[in-house]
Amino acid sequence: MSEAKILLVEDNPQDELLTIRALRKARLANRIDVVRDGQQALDYLFNQGEFANSTLQELPVVVLLDIGLPRLSGLEVLEQLRANERTQLLPVVVLTSSDEASDRLRAYRCGVNSFVRKPVNSAEFTETIARLGLYWIATNEPPDVH
Template sequence: MKSLLLVEDNPHDEMLLLRALRKANLINPVEVMRDGQQALDYLFREGEFAGRSDLDLPAVMLLDIGLPRLNGLQVLQRLRADPRTRLLPAVILTSSDDERDRLGSCEGGANSFVNKPLDFGEFAQTLARLGLYWLATNEPP
């Protein structure tokens, strides 16, 4: 079963996302990374994940922009530069409404740019739709 990689430093947003996915009956495993460097280490099996035996990439990565150590746009740049992760679907999921972030995400190769709604009901619906699309509908190459 394909997993979802969530790169999110806000524990409250993480809890809301996990709750929304459960509510949508998506049972796929969710791996959570707290910063951009940890996400890259996980994907490239480096650092604390050097011994990870699972070779499959997640079905999709939900990536916040405002992350510690390496921000979301820097992570995206590294993903797209490496043949092992070049095609990994990456959805920027952020509270930023800055046009520069949207443009930088698209230019950096994000598959989608989604604003985190402030209302929990809207947030849950948005995440459920994202999860259903990327985990149940999308057919990766």
């Protein structure tokens, strides 16, 4: 069985730290790869750009995707993932601090698997992320295409 890994797309270092810490607190030992903007996320998932030389990676079991990203926004990343056969069915969870109803709608239109608002309170944040992690790693069955 290959190891189930998580891709975290997050530009805010503090949120990145909190997210990883929450996943580790839930005793998740799974590999967590982090990229810091939308373009890097696409490069990682399509083995292009700075990831071009790495051997074709197995896709993560879930992408935790922030919306407000430099270079290419989370929603644009999502659109491109859905447009590509390899990543069409890849589970993507959008994590956002914004409460824009339009973002949510657009994300669902693009076929997001889950849309989660980042709680401000740190205990809540931990629980939310832990739940997410436990759910996507231990509970959810991914599509078998990749």
